[in-house]
Amino acid sequence: MAILIGIEPNTDYLRDILSLDNEGQIVVNERFETPTSYILAAGDIRSGSPRQVVTAVGDGAAAAINAQRLLQLYGSSQPYGCGLG
DSSP states (O other), rough: OOOOOOOOOGGGGTTTOOOTTTTBOOOOTTTTTOOOTTOOOOOGGGTTTTOOOHHHHHHHHHHHHHHHHHHHTTTTTTOOOSSSS
């Protein structure tokens, strides 16, 4: 017997803020950016995630690198600098 915890993402509170797929996961591009500027999602909560610990860790590292890049590129002077577009 297997006990599955956390299989359904707890994202209902984000429905009016972010784009969610039909499984309730956050839609992101290849850089983990959502359509909402400066909001990134990584790991099991992102759409298309294989839901494995090792990939969630890799997602987190890649998203952190992208977040740093965005902050260096746009800083706080351009609040709408990123997104899926």
